[in-house]
Amino acid sequence: MADLPAVLASLRRAPDVEAPDLTAVDASDRLILAEAEAALGAVDGDRVAVVGDRYGALTLGAATTHGLTGLRVHQDPITGEQALSRNSARLGLSAVYTSHHLDADLFRGVGVVLLQLPRSLGELTEIAEAVARWADPDVALYAAGRLKHMSRSMNDVLARSFTEVTATRAAQKSRGLIARGPMPTDPPTFPTRTPLPELDLTVVAHGAVFAGGTLDLGTRVLLRHVDRIAPDARRIVDLGCGTGLLAIAAARARPDADVVASDRSAAAVASARATANLAGVRLEVRREDAAAGVPDASADVVLCNPPFHEHTALHTGGAAKLIAAAGRVLRPGGEMWTVYNGHLHHRGVLARAVGPTEIVDRTPKFVVTRSVRV
Incomplete structure (x- = not known):
């Protein structure tokens, strides 16, 4: 098993802004990887989708600790794609993932989704509905965010697309949400x-x-x-x-x-x-x-x-x-x-x-x- 702390410590934000008060990894990334550890260890990489990975902590963390390849990744900002590309190249992991739009190709056949919670409820709604529409019926979604940016409304959004939504214990000012039992929305809310x-x-x-x-x-x-x-x-x-x-x-x-x-x-x-x-x-x-x-x-x-x-x-x-x-x-x-x-x-x-x-x-x-x- 690779040294996860060393991998996470090596990540950089570039080409996004680099500053002493801006980090490439936070406690919510670590919480997602910890909560999903058993699920990631029991699935092939091509059945894993990663959404909202800011600089590669989720993608490269899952790949290095579980030896996964074929991970499917969606990042809304192109700077996130570029940062993941640079970080994965530096670690020799460029071949472990492919980038996708937020569409059926990202989620078809997927059993595990790792999600960095967005602040926008609209963005979370579109992601949750896409998972519920296209992923396997047995899919489990592991999400987390910083407590100061989370709200009860996030649970409600996920509950409209999944039959079961549970919250994890708070850890280092972060909390996780785990969703199972997808319920497709027809027609979708977005666009x-x-x-x-x-x-x-x-x-x-x-x-x-x-x-x-x-x-x-x-x-x-x-x-x-x-x-x-x-x-x-x-x-x-x-x-x-x-x-x-x-x-x-x-x-x-x-x-x-x-x-x-x-x-x-x-x-x-x-x-x-x-x-x-x-x-x-x-x-x-x-x-x-x-x-x-x-x-x-x-x-x-x-x-x-x-x-x-x-x-x-x-x-x-x-x-x-x-x-x-x-x-x-x-x-x-x-x-x-x-x-x-x-x-x-x-x-x-x-x-x-x-x-x-x-x-x-x-x-x-x-x-x-x-x-x-x-």
């Missing part, structure tokens, strides 16, 4: 379709996408200014696009421009693509980390409503990464329009990474800025 009459479109949203089918307050404020973006813009990038509402508005305001909707989330990319198609708007939708596939100095305008968290941790490193990416992809003279919570100090970051930055709107909660690439 949802929500009309937004004020934008003259219907939002298609998967469970993991930010703000779901709603128009979040920050995006609402930035949308006031879409008509002001450079009238001669030929390439516009919605950085961290979510359901694509900013990108769609930009495409409507500047119909001659090529508009790119970019996000690291698989759920966001699927939602943005479906929302744009339903609205009859042409977008290039890309799943990538911080506009990695957009050439340097190629964009006339970048629109951004950056995140203020890294997974469950409140941290502005992700926002800084997107702002730096905007500085890279904007041509000289290009504009970045950003909306962010007013208590955050992004204006200085924008000025350093992009160029001169002015406040163009302020509400009790949000600030909108316009930065010009120097």
